[in-house]
Amino acid sequence: MSKQAETPWRTLVIGAGSWGTALAAAACHNSDTLLWSRDAEQAAHIQQTNKNPRYLSDIELPSNLQASADMEVALTHLAADPEHSLIILGVPVLAMRSTCQQWFSALQARGLHEVPIVWTCKGFEEHTGLLPHEIVAQVGGQDMPNLGALSGPSFAREVVQQLPVALTVASASTRVAQTVTQILHTPFCRIYTSHDLIGVEVGGALKNVIAIACGISDGLQLGNNARAALITRGLAETARLGIALGGKAETFAGLTGLGDLVLTATGDLSRNRQVGLALGQGQSLENILASGMTAEGVRCARDSLARAQALGIEMPITQAVCAVLFEQMSPLQAVSQLLSREAKIEGLN
Numbered sequence: 221m222s223k224q225a226e227t228p229w230r231t232l233v234i235g236a237g238s239w240g241t242a243l244a245a246a247a248c249h250n251s252d253t254l255l256w257s258r259d260a261e262q263a264a265h266i267q268q269t270n271k272n273p274r275y276l277s278d279i280e281l282p283s284n285l286q287a288s289a290d291m292e293v294a295l296t297h298l299a300a301d302p303e304h305s306l307i308i309l310g311v312p313v314l315a316m317r318s319t320c321q322q323w324f325s326a327l328q329a330r331g332l333h334e335v336p337i338v339w340t341c342k343g344f345e346e347h348t349g350l351l352p353h354e355i356v357a358q359v360g361g362q363d364m365p366n367l368g369a370l371s372g373p374s375f376a377r378e379v380v381q382q383l384p385v386a387l388t389v390a391s392a393s394t395r396v397a398q399t400v401t402q403i404l405h406t407p408f409c410r411i412y413t414s415h416d417l418i419g420v421e422v423g424g425a426l427k428n429v430i431a432i433a434c435g436i437s438d439g440l441q442l443g444n445n446a447r448a449a450l451i452t453r454g455l456a457e458t459a460r461l462g463i464a465l466g467g468k469a470e471t472f473a474g475l476t477g478l479g480d481l482v483l484t485a486t487g488d489l490s491r492n493r494q495v496g497l498a499l500g501q502g503q504s505l506e507n508i509l510a511s512g513m514t515a516e517g518v519r520c521a522r523d524s525l526a527r528a529q530a531l532g533i534e535m536p537i538t539q540a541v542c543a544v545l546f547e548q549m550s551p552l553q554a555v556s557q558l559l560s561r562e563a564k565i566e567g568l569n
Contacts, residue, residue, distance in 0.1 A: 229403050230254075230305040232294050234319060236262055236287070238275040239340055240310025242376035247308070248282035249406045254297045260289035279380050291322075295330050305335045306399045308370065313343040314519060316352055320359040328363065336366040336396040338389060342424030343520035349527040351421045351465075368396040369417055370404075371424045372475040373483035375490075379409070386410040388475045390420035412475060419467025423458060423477040425524060426538070427484045428517030430454030431492035432499070433537050434485035436544065436551045439500015450537060451485050457535040460568050461524070464531045469568075492517040499544060500551050521545055536561060 229251035233244040236257035244255040257263040265273045266287035270280050288294060298305045307327075311319045316339065327333050339352050350358070352369060361367055368391025379385055389400040389411060397413040405411040414420055433454065437446045458481070459472040471477055484490045492515040498508045505518070521542050528535045540558050543549035 228301065228304045229399075230297060230301055231308065231403055232256060232298055232305070233308045233310050234294075234323065235310035235315070236266065236272060236275070237310060237312070238376040240308070241266075241272045241275055241281070242374075242379040243308050243310055243340065243370075243404075244285055245281050245380050246382075246406065246409055247306075247403050248285050249409075251306070251403045252286075252297075253282075253284070254286045254288060254294055256291070256294045257287060257289050263287040263289040276377060276380055279377070281380070291326065295326060295332065298327075298332050298335055299330060302332055302335050304399075305332075306403050307335055307337040309337065309339040309341070311339075311341060312516065313341040313345055313352060313355075316341050316345065316355050317359060320356055320361070324360045324364065328360075333364045334366055336368070336393065336399045337364065338368045338370040338391070338396060338400060340370050341516075342371065342421070342428060343516040344425055344523040344527060346519055346523055349523040351418070351425065353417055353421060366393045366396045366399075367391060368393060368400070369420050369424075370400065371420050371480065372412075373479040375483070375487060377489060382408040384408055384410075386412065386475055386479075388412045388414050388420060390414040390417045390476070392417070414471065414474075414476075416468045416471045418465050419462050419471030420476040422462035422465060422467055423472055424480060425516075425520055426454070426458040426461065427477075427481040428492045428515060429521045429524060429538050429541050430458065430481055431484040431490055432496040432515070432517045432521070432545075433541050435490075435493040435496020435498075436500040436541075437496075437555070438493075439497040440551055440555065442555065447485070451481060454485075454537050455481055456568050457528075457533075457537055461528050461531070461533050461535065463568075464533050465527075491515040505545055517541070518545060 231247040231251040231253040233240050233255045247253040372387035374385050401411045434447050434450050495515045525538050540554040544554050
């Protein structure tokens with residue numbers, strides 16, 4: 221590769237979607253960074269023009285960002301200095317299992333299994349209801365000691381534009397926390413650390429579903445009061461499930477809980493909110509998805525509800541969203557059902 225950065229740190233970002241591209245651009249500030257794409261044409265375009273032709277295509281990427289579709293090139297990039305390397309899995313939950321299956325065995329074969337790995341996906345896997353760390357464990361992550369999640373309130377476009385952002389890296393590994401901080405902590409990106417991997421993942425997953433509910437409310441023009449109530453009570457049901465799964469209550473008051481929920485439920489760049497807006501304005505889910513608009517909240521809503529029901533956890537907002545998405549319930553009827561629920565003492569009830 222002809223592009224080089226004068227830094228001891230090396231980063232491999234797997235996945236050249238909008239978020240993978242954004243994190244690769246951010247990592248260039250402190251590390252020699254390679255963005256791996258499964259599409260050779262896309263990788264070549266990024267390498268030659270400093271622009272991603274498919275995602276954030278109007279924004280110029282850092283001149284020192286490298287790109288490749290060659291797995292061997294990516295592994296060699298890490299092998300040059302495994303002690304100062306980081307892998308970022310910038311793929312959605314839908315692709316998490318196949319990505320781990322593809323890369324974990326290759327990393328182990330090259331003796332790179334101790335390189336810190338963080339994933340950025342948010343959601344429950346369709347049909348299994350598993351969180352990302354549970355997928356990783358099934359695919360062989362137990363043989364890789366330095367794993368974690370990177371999450372927080374962040375839109376990819378703003379990260380690429382180097383607008384201020386704060387993210388949390390959650391891991392039991394000190395090496396993961398230190399490596400992510402060394403590479404991604406910059407004048408425009410602040411990194412916090414957490415040991416609560418479950419809480420961070422649940423917050424990231426459920427905020428997408430609650431954002432759809434907030435979008436529906438705004439699409440129905442129910443006002444700011446209704447949106448504030450949905451955010452607040454949505455956070456309460458998120459925390460109920462997260463705590464039941466082993467997360468810590470305080471996590472849901474932080475960046476990956478309240479912070480991410482507020483951004484996703486109110487920001488115009490939020491795809492989950494946009495899906496909700498379209499539903500509230502009378503569009504069908506079939507037409508919304510046919511238009512090319514996809515959102516993680518749609519993919520994981522049923523599985524998050526099923527996981528909660530298996531634990532006896534009540535999640536009325538998530539249940540209402542599922543009824544609108546998959547049971548042909550009208551948005552107005554779903555709102556009516558939420559409002560007709562019995563009065564309760566406020567809290568995590």
